[in-house]
Amino acid sequence: MSDTVIQVDNLCHSYGGKDVLRGLSFEVKKGRIFGLLGKNGAGKSTTINIMMGFLSPKGGVCRIFGEPSHSLRPETRARIGLLHETFLQYEFLTIGQAETFYASFYPMWNHGVFRDLMDRLGLPDNRKIHRMSCGQRSQVTLALILAQMPELMILDDYSLGLDAGYRRLFLDYLLDYAERYGTTILITSHIVQDLERFVDDIVILDQGRTLVSSSLQGFTDGFRCYGLPRNGGKKPVQDGIIARTECLGDRQYLYSFESQDVVREHLAASGMDAAGLAPVSMTLEDAFIGLTGKY
Numbered sequence: 001m002s003d004t005v006i007q008v009d010n011l012c013h014s015y016g017g018k019d020v021l022r023g024l025s026f027e028v029k030k031g032r033i034f035g036l037l038g039k040n041g042a043g044k045s046t047t048i049n050i051m052m053g054f055l056s057p058k059g060g061v062c063r064i065f066g067e068p069s070h071s072l073r074p075e076t077r078a079r080i081g082l083l084h085e086t087f088l089q090y091e092f093l094t095i096g097q098a099e100t101f102y103a104s105f106y107p108m109w110n111h112g113v114f115r116d117l118m119d120r121l122g123l124p125d126n127r128k129i130h131r132m133s134c135g136q137r138s139q140v141t142l143a144l145i146l147a148q149m150p151e152l153m154i155l156d157d158y159s160l161g162l163d164a165g166y167r168r169l170f171l172d173y174l175l176d177y178a179e180r181y182g183t184t185i186l187i188t189s190h191i192v193q194d195l196e197r198f199v200d201d202i203v204i205l206d207q208g209r210t211l212v213s214s215s216l217q218g219f220t221d222g223f224r225c226y227g228l229p230r231n232g233g234k235k236p237v238q239d240g241i242i243a244r245t246e247c248l249g250d251r252q253y254l255y256s257f258e259s260q261d262v263v264r265e266h267l268a269a270s271g272m273d274a275a276g277l278a279p280v281s282m283t284l285e286d287a288f289i290g291l292t293g294k295y
């Protein structure tokens with residue numbers, strides 16, 4: 001039996017003639033935690049809507065558990081837990097009533113998981129959801145997804161309104177959960193830095209195309225930043241070796257998948273002064289912005 005849970009192959013989509021996905025490909029293996037990264041409008045939600053069968057792709061293939069995503073059988077769909085912005089619909093319910101309501105749809109419902117997450121929140125079961133803050137509602141929503149015990153969890157922008165402490169608590173909890181139950185997770189977040197300790201593999205989308213598809217480690221080891229004094233001479237340009245350049249104050253920064261020696265030789269061959277070229281350490285967020293640009 002295949003260990004591929006999500007297979008996206010040359011996926012294309014457009015809205016009213018505007019191309020949004022242009023040949024996107026990646027695979028998510030069973031038990032992996034996968035980060036789908038991209039700037040606003042890159043095509044992440046469109047990809048997730050295709051995965052769930054809410055949209056039919058204009059080209060290419062998307063398979064979930066081996067089935068075409070636009071014709072998933074109900075029993076296959078039941079193996080997927082999806083977080084999206086409007087998941088928590090009935091805000092007139094209390095926390096306890098919301099659990100009873102949602103539990104009735106999910107045969108594998110795990111009351112212990114829901115209770116455990118709610119206990120950390122410190123809110124009583126009889127608290128009405130509409131009296132809760134935006135972040136607290138997101139906390140209830142996440143608990144309602146985890147309690148479903150899905151084999152595949154898709155979390156589209158899990159971080160909405162959550163403070164730094166709860167995001168940390170939730171991701172730590174989710175790491176344990178995924179390991180214990182063998183859950184496969186696909187997650188998107190605008191707080192890229194959160195994902196550094198969390199995901200195994202990433203795809204970075206840019207205008208509907210795959211910029212990077214790699215293990216997280218492969219990307220953070222392979223993509224580098226080099227600083228160089230801005231000495232008034234010829235400026236480096238973006239090309240096959242230099243992925244992006246940036247000037248800040250009296251220094252310029254070059255982003256590249258190549259080693260320092262290759263970049264130095266490349267600069268020298270282009271008639272530039274490479275004296276003072278030195279590596280600069282980066283977080284995942286630095287690397288993401290270094291590759292995709294600020295705007």
Ligand SMILES: Nc1ncnc2c1ncn2[C@@H]1O[C@H](COP(=O)(O)OP(=O)(O)OP(=O)(O)O)[C@@H](O)[C@H]1O
Binds near residue numbers: 016
């Ligand atoms: N229903 C729609 N009709 C027309 N255009 C759409 C529709 N949904 C999305 N788009 C456009 O498709 C592009 C990709 O949108 P999408 O929501 O997939 O991006 P995203 O990566 O999820 O963005 P964000 O990070 O801002 O949520 C954007 O340019 C958006 O304006």
